[in-house]
Amino acid sequence: xxxxxxxxxxxxxxxxxxxxxxxxxxxxxxxxxxxxxxxxxxxxxxxxxxxxxxxxxxxxxxxxxxxxxxxxxxxxxxxxxxxxxxxxxxxxxxxxxxxxxxxxxxxxxxxxxxxxxxxxxxxxxxxxxxxxxxxxxxxxxxxxxxxxxxxxxxxxxxxxxxxxxxxxxxxxxxxxxxxxxxxxxxxxxxxxxxxxxxxxxxxxxxxxxxxxxxxxxxxxxxxxxxxxxxxxxxxxxxxxxxxxxxxxxxxxxxxxxxxxxxxxxxxxxxxxxxxxxxxxxxxxxxxxxxxxxxxxxxxxxxxxxxxxxxxxxxxxxxxxxxxxxxxxxxxxxxxxxxxxxxxxxxxxxxxxxxxxxxxxxxxxxxxxxxxxxxxxxxxxxxxxxxxxxxxxxxxxxxxxxxxxxxxxxxxxxxxxxxxxxxx
Numbered sequence: 001x002x003x004x005x006x007x008x009x010x011x012x013x014x015x016x017x018x019x020x021x022x023x024x025x026x027x028x029x030x031x032x033x034x035x036x037x038x039x040x041x042x043x044x045x046x047x048x049x050x051x052x053x054x055x056x057x058x059x060x061x062x063x064x065x066x067x068x069x070x071x072x073x074x075x076x077x078x079x080x081x082x083x084x085x086x087x088x089x090x091x092x093x094x095x096x097x098x099x100x101x102x103x104x105x106x107x108x109x110x111x112x113x114x115x116x117x118x119x120x121x122x123x124x125x126x127x128x129x130x131x132x133x134x135x136x137x138x139x140x141x142x143x144x145x146x147x148x149x150x151x152x153x154x155x156x157x158x159x160x161x162x163x164x165x166x167x168x169x170x171x172x173x174x175x176x177x178x179x180x181x182x183x184x185x186x187x188x189x190x191x192x193x194x195x196x197x198x199x200x201x202x203x204x205x206x207x208x209x210x211x212x213x214x215x216x217x218x219x220x221x222x223x224x225x226x227x228x229x230x231x232x233x234x235x236x237x238x239x240x241x242x243x244x245x246x247x248x249x250x251x252x253x254x255x256x257x258x259x260x261x262x263x264x265x266x267x268x269x270x271x272x273x274x275x276x277x278x279x280x281x282x283x284x285x286x287x288x289x290x291x292x293x294x295x296x297x298x299x300x301x302x303x304x305x306x307x308x309x310x311x312x313x314x315x316x317x318x319x320x321x322x323x324x325x326x327x328x329x330x331x332x333x334x335x336x337x338x339x340x341x342x343x344x345x346x347x348x349x350x351x352x353x354x355x356x357x358x359x360x361x362x363x364x365x366x367x368x369x370x371x372x373x374x375x376x377x378x379x380x381x382x383x384x385x386x387x388x389x390x391x392x393x394x395x396x397x398x399x400x401x402x403x404x405x406x407x408x409x410x411x412x413x414x415x416x417x418x419x420x421x422x423x
Contacts, residue, residue, distance in 0.1 A: 059335060062251055062264070063314050065215070067208065067331035092196040093203060100200065104193055111189065112154045115182045120150035122174055140172035158186040204328030207321050210235040211330035212285075214364050217313070218343040219303075221369065226292045226377040228269070230334065231345055232317060233285030233363060241328070244280040244319030246271060246288050250297045252311035267297045269313065280319075284358045285348055288315070292377040302376040309336045342372030
């Protein structure tokens with residue numbers, strides 16, 4: 001029991017009451033302790049005014065709301081950069097656009113200047129510059145006068161513009177060798193740049209930006225069971241996600257039976273993996289539902305308990321982009337103060353004129369459920385078991401009495417008869 005209590009309760013320095021929270025603050029999605037009780041809430045009409053004393057001290061996220069991982073490596077080995085350079089294509093794709101453009105400019109300029117220096121050195125070594133006006137001299141290059149002529153020739157050779165006023169001759173074999181080398185290098189560098197740019201433009205990270213998660217999750221009741229649920233949707237109408245599937249994981253501190261503390265333990269939240277419910281046909285926004293049973297990490301968390309918790313629920317959506325065939329992944333996370341207790345998402349889909357209309361303005365909208373229990377799923381199950389035992393005990397007593405197993409001379413029945421006679 002000690003281990004269970006430590007694993008399910010982590011006090012935070014919070015003075016606000018999550019159980020009385022009804023107002024969501026749009027600024028960083030912090031809750032406040034003001035008590036307002038609307039039947040419907042939405043992100044669009046949330047109050048922005050709150051003081052720093054009302055702010056809840058939030059844990060440092062592992063995964064940001066936009067899916068970025070909040071991780072920074074330190075004390076890396078010296079051989080790290082060698083491994084990154086070996087995977088130069090992936091490093092180029094992951095670079096910001098400003099570094100990609102700078103790489104292209106520097107690469108082409110370095111190539112032009114390098115081969116211009118080589119061609120100028122050949123012309124200078126062969127004596128072409130000393131016989132500029134000698135009609136009987138057979139030069140390696142026609143109309144080479146200085147380094148500027150060599151640079152213009154290098155640009156023409158690399159960009160395959162074609163030789164016009166300046167051109168090589170068949171007098172020097174080294175010119176032909178470096179011209180072939182220059183052409184091969186130009187083809188390689190252009191293929192590398194074009195490939196990295198295409199991969200950067202069509203990479204799955206860009207597609208993941210059109211996958212949207214609800215800002216808040218909620219604890220609700222579906223088919224008589226307490227559930228944790230949130231909403232996910234695709235902003236594209238014509239290009240859908242194929243073979244989409246969802247995963248939920250909770251990150252929290254964990255205390256083993258031996259007394260060892262695991263700072264960040266990943267626990268799986270089942271959303272129907274064994275029966276295939278985790279596979280999504282994301283034709284319109286869907287609700288992802290985790291049923292809280294005795295195997296769920298949320299099983300012993302009540303409404304009053306939730307504000308003291310220190311955990312993070314990470315949602316990961318993976319699927320294949322229909323247009324490109326590449327695999328994409330979208331991520332987000334929910335902290336305890338981003339879980340609304342006793343709320344349910346509003347319906348978004350309406351059928352009109354033989355077509356399904358999806359109102360995206362209602363994507364984040366919730367409505368409050370009446371008479372929603374403040375107890376945890378574990379406490380509710382225990383109360384149900386106690387009621388079932390009480391009903392079974394009463395039914396056994398009644399059946400024995402009706403069958404005559406208990407005699408009328410029983411002191412219990414005699415007392416009951418006396419009470420009935422007095423009434």
